[in-house]
Amino acid sequence: DIQMTQSPSSLSASVGDRVTITCRASQTVASYLSWYQQEPGKAPKLLISDASKLRSGVPSRFSGSRSGTDFTLTISSLQPEDFATYYCEQSYSTPLTFGGGTKLEI
């Protein structure tokens, strides 16, 4: 199984800050890497797929990148609505696996 190691597990930041979340795959996932945002009590929301493709309707302050098996999600300028938990997911091979999550707190 492909392990997705996500870091940090939690992050304290302020409105306007630039933050980066990292996911490392235990083996290649090509670019089949997605990022999701989840607010308490809600379903995850797809932000980025294919490692760097911003989904329709997602603000441009979100961006994703890939370097080999390392993936990053960057939020360029935090807004109040961005404080949530973020997950990466590899869909390269089954079993599909998610990272452990990053809780972004004020």
Next chain:
Amino acid sequence: EVQLEESGGGLVQPGGSLRLSCAASGFTFSEYLMRWVRQVPGMGPMWVSSITEDGSKTTYADSVKGRFTISRDNAKNTLHLQMNSLRAEDTAVYYCARVAADGTRGLDIWGRGTVVTVSS
């Protein structure tokens, strides 16, 4: 509006069965690969099962293989998950999700989830 809505969750005893359903609306259901994903509160999501557009191919997580069966009725725009021999560790919120059609395999539409509790 593109929408998925799960139903069928509830409280069941260990060893029991439940059948989850997911009603799709606002898009051509038969054109999309679908998945079930579950999540224990406070934990990350976990993939459970996938089914191809025509229902001809299904895949399962090892932890549910042989106990759960995914199926779909494209005429009724409905996805199902038959869960048998339920265990306490199957307790979670179960989401159905649509796989994006652009080849990136991201889950672009999710339902609100249905809660399954396995307990005596």
